Structure formats: structure tokens, C-alpha cells
Amino acid sequence: MSVRKVRYYLFLKDILVLSVTAFGGPQAFLAMLLERMVKARAYISEDDLWELNALCNMLPGPSSTQLISAIGFRVGGPNLAYLALIVWIxxxxxxxxxxxxxxxxxxxxTPGALNFALFIQPMAIGFIIFAAQKTISKMVQSxxxxxxxxxxxxxxxxxxxxxxxxxxxxxxxxxxxxxxxxxxxxxxxxxxxxxxxxxxxxxxxxxxxxxxxxxxxxxxxxxxxxxxxxxxxxxxxxxxxxxxxxxxxxxxxxxxxxxxxxxxxxxxxxxxxxxxxxxxxxxxxxxxxxxxxxxxxxxxxxxxxxxxxxxxxxxxxxxxxxxxxxxxxxxxxxxxxxxxxxGMLIAAAYLLFEPLEPNFINIFFILSTYAMLQFTKISSPAIIAGGVTLGVIYHQFF
Known part of the structure; x- marks a missing residue:
């Protein structure tokens, strides 16, 4: 196997590892890219990574997926980029x-099949509010x-x-x-x-x-x-x-x-x-x-x-x-x-909340989810898993 093919194989293997471990949002994803793609493998330089990231954020579409594909394009051209896309998604x-x-x-x-999601539905609103706050603080400067x-x-x-x-x-x-x-x-x-x-x-x-x-x-x-x-x-x-x-x-x-x-x-x-x-x-x-x-x-x-x-x-x-x-x-x-x-994000938070009953439980889980994301280091999967567990318990005993 040629050196080029070995390099391409390693690149796709690294993409696969990222695709099953990239929890924590864009910041964690970029940190993982920096560690694996730049420091460990030297596929591209750190300056190239930040520039490609800026470019992808300026285009319509899924920025993390575009960034993976752009790195693949720089490493091995369009064929490797398309393979990287498939492995990533x-x-x-x-x-x-x-x-x-x-x-x-x-x-x-099963009657009442979505009862396990009783609490994660308002929790989803908490995620949207947190995402809106982070996005607005970064993008709205004037x-x-x-x-x-x-x-x-x-x-x-x-x-x-x-x-x-x-x-x-x-x-x-x-x-x-x-x-x-x-x-x-x-x-x-x-x-x-x-x-x-x-x-x-x-x-x-x-x-x-x-x-x-x-x-x-x-x-x-x-x-x-x-x-x-x-x-x-x-x-x-x-x-x-x-x-x-x-x-x-x-x-x-x-x-x-x-x-x-x-x-x-x-x-x-x-x-x-x-x-x-x-x-x-x-x-x-x-x-x-x-x-x-x-x-x-x-x-x-x-x-x-x-x-x-x-x-x-x-x-x-x-x-x-x-x-x-x-x-x-x-x-x-x-x-x-x-x-x-x-602005669309703000509207989304309200439009998603509108069908929910505005009771104490829903408001509590919205605010609690936002607070955990904002003020603790509890991961998103752990928060959702906790919400599902509480929903199952509530359905069984109440």
C-alpha cells in the first residue's frame, strides 16, 4: 500500500473516531480537531484550521461537516472529501x-409511547435558549x-x-x-x-x-x-x-x-x-x-x-x-x-414552547436545563439521559 493510501486511510479512521466521540458542541469539536488533525497528524497547519473554520461559518450549511470536508479536500482532493463526509455523518x-x-x-x-420524553421536551427548549444566548453573544456586536x-x-x-x-x-x-x-x-x-x-x-x-x-x-x-x-x-x-x-x-x-x-x-x-x-x-x-x-x-x-x-x-x-x-x-x-x-433563533424558542402547557414543571425543566448548560460542566448526553430517566420513573409511579 502506498504512503498516500496509508495517509488517506488514517485520515478516514480519524474522522470515524471524531464522528462517534464529538460531544459538547462546536467548541469541543474544534478542540478535538486541533488535537487530532493538527497536533497529532499534521494534516494541516493550525492557521489553516482557523481560516477554514471561519470560511465554513460564513457559508450556508452545516459548518462542522463543511470543515471536515474542507480538510479532506486539502489533504486528498474531492474524492477524499466526499468519503470524509460520508464517514462523518x-x-x-x-x-x-x-x-x-x-x-x-x-x-x-404502546399507549402513551412518548411519556418517557415528558421532561426532555421542555428540556429541548432549554437547549435552544442556551444556543441562542451563545450565538447572539458571538454574532451580534452592533x-x-x-x-x-x-x-x-x-x-x-x-x-x-x-x-x-x-x-x-x-x-x-x-x-x-x-x-x-x-x-x-x-x-x-x-x-x-x-x-x-x-x-x-x-x-x-x-x-x-x-x-x-x-x-x-x-x-x-x-x-x-x-x-x-x-x-x-x-x-x-x-x-x-x-x-x-x-x-x-x-x-x-x-x-x-x-x-x-x-x-x-x-x-x-x-x-x-x-x-x-x-x-x-x-x-x-x-x-x-x-x-x-x-x-x-x-x-x-x-x-x-x-x-x-x-x-x-x-x-x-x-x-x-x-x-x-x-x-x-x-x-x-x-x-x-x-x-x-x-432573530430566527429567538422566535424558534418561543414557537417551540407555545404548544407546551405553561405549567410549573415545564418551566422548571426549561430553566434547569439552561442553568446546567450555562453554569455546570455536565455534558449534554448526561442531561438528556437524566431527563429520560425521570420521565420513565414519573410514568411508572405517578
């Missing part, structure tokens, strides 16, 4: 699809951004259509890009040269899925288009994905109940790997009418639809990023996009 998407199979089975065969965030929260709450989100993102980006003169000037080493192949691939899949869905009305194709469109619009990581999916699949299309969605979101916080894997759960339950095979197929559709657009975009931009980032309007627009995403 497979454990989490398989677990979330299995969770959907299990919940569907329990609901059909008065203009604060105003955009509040407007976005207001509009997202009162007009919870999935089609309003891209409009808000565009308005937010344009409104701050006009302040580009406040951005520092960077030296342009060479004229901007763009290779459009991956952009055409991204746009072509989007248009083709929309046309095929409109013509055939086949549920699987329509579902793929829904996820692909959402995956093309998400800035800010997995927590920002939640209001999109909730609005589209719970409020707008009624494919899932609020109870099922909150249970799935809580489970996604207790497993390693990308948070975007919740799409597999949502997709699986959206196709439960097809039985167990339909659920598994829906999980695959959810994973493909949500992850592919971000991968196409990172492959498109990484080739000319060094030239693009010197343009001040590009950097200025990100402030507005991020602020709008934060």
Missing part, C-alpha cells in the same frame, strides 16, 4: 433514523445588528412561513453590506477568478428537484427538495436549522407533531456528530406511511438533502476564497445575515 444519521423507527414503533404499539435581530424575531414569529426566511436573510445581508467602508481594506494579490462548476451543480440540483417534485408530486422528491432548500439557506449552525425545520414540517405541513419534533431535537443533543443529523429524524417520520422501509428511506433523503448543498458550496468557494475575502462588501454582509439568523 453516517453514525449520527443512522442513530437519528433508528430513533425515528423506534418512536414510530412505540406509538403504534446596534444595527441588534435591531435586525429583533425585526427578524418579530417577523419570524408572526409570519412563520418557510418562504419568509430567505427573504429576511437577503434583506439582512444587503442592509449591512452598504456599510462596507467600515471594514478594513485588504490587499488584492490577484484578480478574482471563479470556477463555477460546483455552483452550477448546487443550483442544478435545486432546480431539478423543484421541477421533478412539481411534475411528479412524489413525496420523496418533494421531501428532498424541502431539505435541500433548507440546507441552502442555513447560516449559523445546527441550532439555526431548528426554526426552519419546525416551521416547514410541523407548522406548515404537519408531517410531525410538536411533541415528536421536540423529542427528536432533544435526542440529537445527546448523540455525537453533526446537529444537522436531526434532518434524518424529521425525514424518517415524514415518510412513516411507507412503513419501516419508508422511514429508513426518509432518513436517507433527509441526510442527503440537508448535507449536500453545504458541501457543494464549500467546494465552490474554497477554490477562490483567498481572493474573495478581500472584498469589503462580502465581509460586511455577514453581519446582517448572522443577526437575522439570531
Amino acid at each position: 453516517l453514525p449520527a444519521t443512522a442513530l437519528m433514523t433508528f430513533a425515528a423507527v423506534l418512536i414510530s414503533f412505540l406509538q403504534e404499539n 446596534t444595527e445588528a441588534m435591531i435586525l435581530m429583533l425585526i427578524s424575531a418579530f417577523v419570524s414569529f408572526f409570519y412563520s412561513s418557510p418562504y419568509i426566511f430567505p427573504v429576511l436573510l437577503i434583506i439582512g445581508g444587503v442592509s449591512t453590506s452598504i456599510k462596507y467602508k467600515k471594514q478594513p481594506k485588504l490587499e488584492k494579490d490577484a484578480p478574482l477568478k471563479i470556477e463555477w462548476a460546483n455552483f452550477y451543480l448546487w443550483a442544478g440540483v435545486l432546480v431539478l428537484a423543484a421541477i421533478l417534485g412539481g411534475v411528479t408530486k412524489y413525496h420523496g422528491i418533494l421531501l428532498f427538495e424541502n431539505f435541500y432548500r433548507n440546507g441552502s439557506l442555513i447560516f449559523g449552525g445546527g441550532q439555526v436549522l431548528v426554526p426552519y425545520l419546525y416551521t416547514e414540517f410541523v407548522d406548515f405541513k404537519n408531517f410531525l407533531s410538536s411533541e415528536e419534533f421536540l423529542t427528536g431535537y432533544a435526542i440529537s443533543q445527546a448523540i455525537p456528530g453533526p446537529t444537522f443529523s436531526i434532518a434524518s429524524y424529521v425525514g424518517a417520520l415524514s415518510m412513516r406511511s411507507g412503513g419501516s422501509l419508508g422511514i429508513i428511506f426518509g432518513g436517507l433523503i433527509g441526510a442527503a438533502g440537508i448535507f449536500l448543498p453545504g458541501i457543494f458550496m464549500i467546494f465552490f468557494v474554497i477554490r477562490f476564497w483567498d481572493q474573495l475575502k478581500v472584498y469589503r462588501p462580502v465581509r460586511a454582509a455577514l453581519e446582517g445575515v448572522n443577526a437575522v439568523s439570531c
Whole structure:
């Protein structure tokens, strides 16, 4: 076996280890990447890691997955990057699809099947509030951004259509890009040269899925288009994905109940790997009418639809990023996009709470979950496991 093949094998093995051990959110994930990819293996330099991380945070899609793929692209080109993508997302998407199979089975065969999730549903709201607080403190740094965030929260709450989100993102980006003169000037080493192949691939899949869905009305194709469109619009990581999916699949299309969605979101916080894997759960339950095979197929559709657009975009931009980032309007627009995403998070926290009964127990578990995340070092899986245990005990004895 050649030295190159051995290196590629080790790289994929390292990705697999990360995919089953990456608990604790973006900060813990980055620390693990730094230790394994930079210090232990020297696949890339530390400066390259931080720059690629910044780039992925500036693009729509799952930033952790894009970062894994970007590192794979630097190490071994597109083929290794796609293999790294599959290895990275497979454990989490398989677990979330299995969770959907299990919940569907329990609901059909056991009365009160989701009683074990009695407490983890309000706990999911606590996770959203914690994610919103962390995201807002990082992304909202000016008065203009604060105003955009509040407007976005207001509009997202009162007009919870999935089609309003891209409009808000565009308005937010344009409104701050006009302040580009406040951005520092960077030296342009060479004229901007763009290779459009991956952009055409991204746009072509989007248009083709929309046309095929409109013509055939086949549920699987329509579902793929829904996820692909959402995956093309998400800035800010997995927590920002939640209001999109909730609005589209719970409020707008009624494919899932609020109870099922909150249970799935809580489970996604207790497993390693990308948070975007919740799409597999949502997709699986959206196709439960097809039985167990339909659920598994829906999980695959959810994973493909949500992850592919971000991968196409990172492959498109990484080739000319060094030239693009010197343009001040590009950097200025990100402030507005991020602020709008934060507003959607605020709206999501309330929209997810709205179906729950506003009693003492629900409010207690929301606040307790937030407090444990904010002020203790208890891991997310341990918090969720505790909530499930309490739910089972409560169901048995009360």
C-alpha cells in the first residue's frame, strides 16, 4: 500500500473516531480537531484550521461537516472529501433514523409511547435558549445588528412561513453590506477568478428537484427538495436549522407533531456528530406511511438533502476564497445575515414552547436545563439521559 493510501486511510479512521466521540458542541469539536488533525497528524497547519473554520461559518450549511470536508479536500482532493463526509455523518444519521423507527414503533404499539420524553421536551427548549444566548453573544456586536435581530424575531414569529426566511436573510445581508467602508481594506494579490462548476451543480440540483417534485408530486422528491432548500439557506449552525425545520414540517405541513419534533431535537443533543443529523429524524417520520422501509428511506433523503448543498458550496468557494475575502462588501454582509439568523433563533424558542402547557414543571425543566448548560460542566448526553430517566420513573409511579 502506498504512503498516500496509508495517509488517506488514517485520515478516514480519524474522522470515524471524531464522528462517534464529538460531544459538547462546536467548541469541543474544534478542540478535538486541533488535537487530532493538527497536533497529532499534521494534516494541516493550525492557521489553516482557523481560516477554514471561519470560511465554513460564513457559508450556508452545516459548518462542522463543511470543515471536515474542507480538510479532506486539502489533504486528498474531492474524492477524499466526499468519503470524509460520508464517514462523518453516517453514525449520527443512522442513530437519528433508528430513533425515528423506534418512536414510530412505540406509538403504534404502546399507549402513551412518548411519556418517557415528558421532561426532555421542555428540556429541548432549554437547549435552544442556551444556543441562542451563545450565538447572539458571538454574532451580534452592533446596534444595527441588534435591531435586525429583533425585526427578524418579530417577523419570524408572526409570519412563520418557510418562504419568509430567505427573504429576511437577503434583506439582512444587503442592509449591512452598504456599510462596507467600515471594514478594513485588504490587499488584492490577484484578480478574482471563479470556477463555477460546483455552483452550477448546487443550483442544478435545486432546480431539478423543484421541477421533478412539481411534475411528479412524489413525496420523496418533494421531501428532498424541502431539505435541500433548507440546507441552502442555513447560516449559523445546527441550532439555526431548528426554526426552519419546525416551521416547514410541523407548522406548515404537519408531517410531525410538536411533541415528536421536540423529542427528536432533544435526542440529537445527546448523540455525537453533526446537529444537522436531526434532518434524518424529521425525514424518517415524514415518510412513516411507507412503513419501516419508508422511514429508513426518509432518513436517507433527509441526510442527503440537508448535507449536500453545504458541501457543494464549500467546494465552490474554497477554490477562490483567498481572493474573495478581500472584498469589503462580502465581509460586511455577514453581519446582517448572522443577526437575522439570531432573530430566527429567538422566535424558534418561543414557537417551540407555545404548544407546551405553561405549567410549573415545564418551566422548571426549561430553566434547569439552561442553568446546567450555562453554569455546570455536565455534558449534554448526561442531561438528556437524566431527563429520560425521570420521565420513565414519573410514568411508572405517578
